[in-house]
Amino acid sequence: MTKKVIMGFTLMLILLVPAMSMHASAQTSQSYTITGAGSTFVFPLMDNWRVEYNKIHPEITLNYQSIGSGAGIKLLEQKSVDFGASDAPLSATDMKNAPGVLTIPESIGGITIAYNLPGIDKGLKLTGPVIAQIFMGNITSWNDPAIVNLNPGTSLPNQKIVVAHRSDGSGTTYAFTDYLSKISPDWKTKVGQGKSVPWPVGTGGQGNAGVANIVKTTQYAVGYVELAYVFQNKMTYAFVQNADGNAFVEPTLDSVAADAAAAGTNLPSADGDWSQVSIVSQPGSNSYPISTLTYVMIYKDLSTVNGETQDKSTQVLDFLNWIIGDGQQYASGLLYVPLPDSIKKIDEAGLAEVSFSGGAVPEFGPVAALVLAIAIVSIIAVSSKSRIGFNPKI
């Protein structure tokens, strides 16, 4: 008798589940967690965006995992994050693995040639081909005529150059080798461009911090380091000849922005092929030539992402619209270069394409989950009890 009562009660609870879940989805003060993963380079800025956005929208939390651009793209391909972030655009293979992904540039990075020469301040003048020869191991001494001729009046030491590069695969390397491949045919044929390349010489440090550490603590060292790290660590860095060839440009937020703005006019649209995009060596006398875009990547149809709901997808979209809009004001404080208007326009057009085609998926609220759990537990309890009930009779 009691058994039947429990069974009936259980059935009733199960039938209640859909009703309860509808109620859960009707609630308005729902909180959302937006998930993103990828680039370590953009993490400080992303973290600041998380804090600032949470102030305006307390119901939104961002869970951004800075696990590396490649890993971020992997998670995007598995459709397990709302957006991925990468320092390099999707390659042709990646685009095949993840069709329908929009590329949204969200910040700009500049790469400096940092060095440690006792007694010499920032502003050593270098040209692209000379930088390529140094990193290929063809120029091995600081007083090589090629460097001395560019810097009359500076007494360069007769010391071996200690070359430092990134040991981990990285977007910084991708952008730096992009520049060297464009400016030096020799580099292009012998080394090439990629997130990790076969370095002919030098020592590898992990991350921008690792390379910055080697350069800072080793006399006569030279390495390529992201702009923000150089400023924060008060390192000395070279002025690099611009693409026009008429000036040596100091890397600053402004000069990197000038380069990006010049590139902004001939970028593809957000759903286009970005794999060949490069913004290095742009015209303009104040354009610092070694710069790169970093990207947020998002599915055009957000319903393909696992566990995505219509409500949440609008929140994701709102957040991304905010970071390319109001969020940009926080960039320069953290030594990131804010997006120029030409690139913002591409982003806005791209985000306008994002949709959610899955239709209304019934929300599975926490209350419904609890009810279901109780139902399952009681079924187990009833069935196990009935077996126990049989035991004494045997």
Next chain:
Amino acid sequence: MISVKMKKGSSITDKIFKYVAIGAATYVLVIIAMIVINLTTGSAQIWQQEGISFLTGSDWNSVEGRESYGAAPYIMGTLVNAGIAMAISVPLSFGIAMFLSELAPKLLRTPLAMVIELLAAVPSVVYGLWGLLVFRTYIQNWIEVPLHNLFGDQSIIFAGTPFGLDIFTASVVLAIMIVPTIASISKEIMLAVPNSQREAAYMLGATKWEVFRIAVLPYSKSGLIGATILGLGRAVGETMAVTMLIGNATGAAAFPSSLFAPGQTLASIMANEFAEASQGGLHLAALIGVGLILFMMAFAINVVAHLLVSKVVKSHEGAVLA
């Protein structure tokens, strides 16, 4: 009634016991099998592409369109790095173990042993950061630069520009890391030698060293080999600290030509490049292939260790096993 119930109950517990034990034992086999299967299928692409030259080649190029992979420099780097670390740490560890088991007064033995075990528990990233930020400058200024200036670039093993991030520094820090492991196990093994052995030797008029040589050492030989192998296993697989210190050259430049040149090990190339290798590409297959090589190396070390130990055990019946 009661006896029937008990019989039924005990057969169930017996069955549970049996399956739990079998399950626990199978777990190890399943994990190993899954690792081997995953490593083999994941790296199949690279073996098809490169064949044996993946083991013998020194090209390591992940640039799209020019991909070519050879792990020989990293295999050599791993062997040289672990070899130097073992050459430093084994004598040191045995010294510590000998002191603790044979010479140290009882009052000193326990605290010292505890300190050593504490050292074994320090995470490798701490050793790595300490090596990178502190130890490197000392090793550069006090050891590498003087040696380099003394012998010059003509001497092969001290050639290069010494600045502290190289095979030498990585090996020394690695040695420091594995000393506690080897020392604490060796100490336990030497302490496990029955005192009657020592007393017999003393009775023959042996000195302390002679007691150790004729009574303790033969008895604990196989155990000491076991301890050494454990240390070697850790040295070969150590990733974090080595990656921070070895200098991370790639391709032919990573070939360990000089003590003061940057190198690369199998573990460190994986740590460096895995996160950014693109999904389903040849680069990822190559890195998984590197993992397979490392796994095989660890396997070979263990097999050799077992052969050595069993050989020693045969020659000294009743020896203490690790």
